[in-house]
Amino acid sequence: MSGLALRGISKAYGDNHILRDVTIEAQPGEFVALVGPSGCGKTTLLRIAAGLDHADRGSVWLGERDMTAMRPSERDIAMVFQSYALYPHLTAGQNIAVPLAMRDLTIWQRLPGIGNLMPSQRGIRADIQRRVLETARSLRIDHLLDRKPGQMSGGQRQRVALGRALVRSPAAFLMDEPLSNLDANLRVHTRAEIVELHRRAGVTTLYVTHDQAEALSMADRVAVMIGGRLLQFDTPEGIYSNPAHIEVARFIGSPQINLLNGEVDAAHGVRIGGRLLAEGVNARPGTSVTVGFRPEAIKLGAPEQAGLIASLRRIEFLGSETLVFIDLAGGGDTLVAKLAPSDATAFALGQAVTIMAASRDVLVFGGDGARLSVSPPMRMVANG
Amino acid sequence: MDSIALPAGGRAGTSNPAAAARRSEAFAGWRLAGPAVALLALLILLPTIAVVALSLTDFELGYDEIRFVGLDNYLELLDDRTFLISLGNTLTYTLIVTPLSVALGLGAALLIEADVRGRALFRTVYFLPVVSLLVAMATVWQYLLHPTIGPVNALLRLVGIAGPNWLGGSDTVLLSLAFIGVWQAVGFNMVLFLAGLTAIPRELYAAAEVDRAATAWDRFWLVTWPMLGPTTLFVVTISVINAVKVFETVSTITQGGPNRASEVLLWTIYQEGFVYLRVGYASAMTVVFLGILMVLMVLQYRALDQRVHYT
Amino acid sequence: MTPQAWTLARALRLAILSVGALVFLAPYVWMLSTAMKPREEIFSSSLTLIPERLAVVENFSKAFTRVPMLQLLMNGVIVCTIILVVQVLVALPCAYALAKLRFPGARTLIAAIMLGLLVPIHATALPIYVALSGAGVLNTYFALAAPFMISVFAIFLFLQFFRAMPDDLINAARLDGMSELGIVLRVIVPNAWPAITAFSIFSVVAHWNDLFWPQIVVTETAMAPPPLGLIFFRAAEAGDDYGALMAATVVVTVPLLAAFLLAQRRFIEGITLTGLKG
Known part of the structure; x- marks a missing residue:
């Protein structure tokens, strides 16, 4: 088993920088998700890993092998495409067999028609058949092997595409938004199945998606890319609760993180609306900063309690949770809080409230978007 | 003031609004399609029936007499050496022009599509013959292939070969006409193949590369050729039909000669029908010609149903 | 695929397409050339494309009058x-x-x-x-x-x-x-x-x-x-x-x-x- 490493990858079309010095090293057997908004360069990075595109700078490694100059066919990598890219003229079984036939049969044995007359190919073909069937059984598509892609549903096609990737036990898997063409129910179901497949096969996997839920729920580690840069490469928990950059904080999490603009005061604190939101901020006094806290970090209190003063604008009941939208007093900012429905019943529209958050949940970002360290942690702020 | 409700009645029989709407839609439909229907009947349906009917008579233009002769014309065709030679020549011509123009059209399309350099230029150059007046270009080729003053033979003389009388010798005339036919048809086939090639999803080639189809040869057989199936079938059919309809070059250059060596179907029909005015007999030939076209179309539909439908 | 292989393939493609283009263009070139040549030069059956004496007026006036x-x-x-x-x-x-x-x-x-x-x-x-x-x-x-x-x-x-x-x-x-x-x-x-x-x-x-x-x-x-x-x-x-x-x-x-x-x-x-x- 080998890891997959992309080191210092840069690529530009003219002045359009698609990728800027991106380095991602997936450990052997690791499941790494590349997530980011569309146009962030994640698919290009995947195609560079596959050898379908070439980087201007940087190298691609599979274990100890430098694959940078290798063609896709030499890389021992399998890929699942967003559109599945099944050969429409071949049956599911023939589709799955293609990589094996290409590897195991000679150019003469593959020739249409004549190939069947070549010696010694019968044994190889039987072996290919056996492995196709094995793979199909593991994906529960063995009853579909004689159908052509045009006669299958989206979910079935997706499995055939997975089968074509799985059948030859590659050194690494690349997946380009493989679930994006499925309906919502099937997507959640297949998500679990791919994770299960990955656990069984234990093959290093690079998985591109724009869906943060997919990335967080499936991957061992998540790489967040925005504007061609790798902003953070960390575990899902790390990405969510400890974002290294304001863009990461903004992109990950639904509803979006609450962000308020402020300034570092002489005592290294940040005050908004007269209330101290953070202390011990590691930045020079006078620096503009952005303070963020997740909707679920917000506690609402009665107006007489200490905290930011605000009024309730809208309440959205979502079943398992309730979203409360709050207008801050004296400013245009609207915050959103995620409460347990039972906690939300205490509040009514238009009501004045105070907002509180634990200091460990308050994130401070500098003017360049980078996270600033805050000390000491663990205090209830917004009470000063 | 105005009421939304439509006034009831007025005319008798409009009590059912749905039926009235249907009637008015049908009326509009027939009014719009009317001219086309009339012309279709007058210029295609009727003449086609007439040609079949005439083929059963001995009608000759200029003679008032017209006699029903049953299948006599068709029986005569079986013994007509000119007609049989004509059929044979048309078959030979088609068998040369179709494979060559399809293969070269495909080859040109593949080469042009393979890289961006010179793509537009080559496409334009290969397409030129399609929009050039064929009669004029046939005249030019006649000069190029002239046995004594033609540049082709002059070129051959440079390397010490005495070129034949291309369009004047009965051994070479059909070959030369076929060459002109290929020259004229390649560009047309090429643009159809180019359209077919651009319709192939790029991701299939990416998938083929990842699936270890390492060489262009492998990818051609795995992706390009099967995906071009419908286009190829179509191009072959249209090439065959156009080859069977060869007329302009023969009429311009050889007039069927020398010694009937370039006698082709439409030229023979033209001579019989419009020069000798033996309308009945020429009609029988026309029916045979039409029959050949029908068979070709049926074969195409069969092939389309069986092999190249993927969805 | 090495850069050399690329240039070779590209050169081959250009070469084949160019030869084909010559065959396709030849009739047009000769048509123009011959339309400008006087009778005697045409019958000398030389391969020169540029006429020694221009006969454009002569040829085209015939084309428009005959x-x-x-x-x-x-x-x-x-x-x-x-x-x-x-x-x-x-x-x-x-x-x-x-x-x-x-x-x-x-x-x-x-x-x-x-x-x-x-x-x-x-x-x-x-x-x-x-x-x-x-x-x-x-x-x-x-x-x-x-x-x-x-x-x-x-x-x-x-x-x-x-x-x-x-x-x-x-x-x-x-x-x-x-x-x-x-x-x-x-x-x-x-x-x-x-x-x-x-x-x-x-x-x-x-x-x-x-x-x-x-x-x-x-x-x-x-x-x-x-x-x-x-x-x-x-x-x-x-x-x-x-x-x-x-x-x-x-x-x-x-x-x-x-x-x-x-x-x-x-x-x-x-x-x-x-x-x-x-």
């Missing part, structure tokens, strides 16, 4: 225009009715059109000729255009195009109070330009180049369209005056070629579209 060349070109323009206008005017409403209206006989009509696609002019030429000859209208523009007044191919092409248009577009026009003919003129036609352009190119190329039918119904030089005129010119020229002949071929070939070179993309798209649908 036959009424301008008249021939004019005939071509008039006949192609009549054919195209009538074809489109007849086909558009019919295709619209078949695509968007329900009326009895529509299915039969579509079947008749599909069958009509299989019948070329060569099959119907005899009876139509007999009729035109009987009516005494040979050697007229009407005779030249008559059999092409209906194009089942145009109906078929437009039909496919209109079927892809949303029904709601037409329903909206009806709610806005348009008549069916008004819908055709003000909604369908403006949206059908790609199909109409493609068909126009196809139709003009086909009829400008057609020899078969003109050769049947026209015997007078004054009524001949360009291809037939060229045949008459050759007959009138008896000898092998290739200089004048090439000058004449240049004159009749240039109009369409110039149009093509000016609007290449449209031509190629048009021929591809009509080719693939045919």
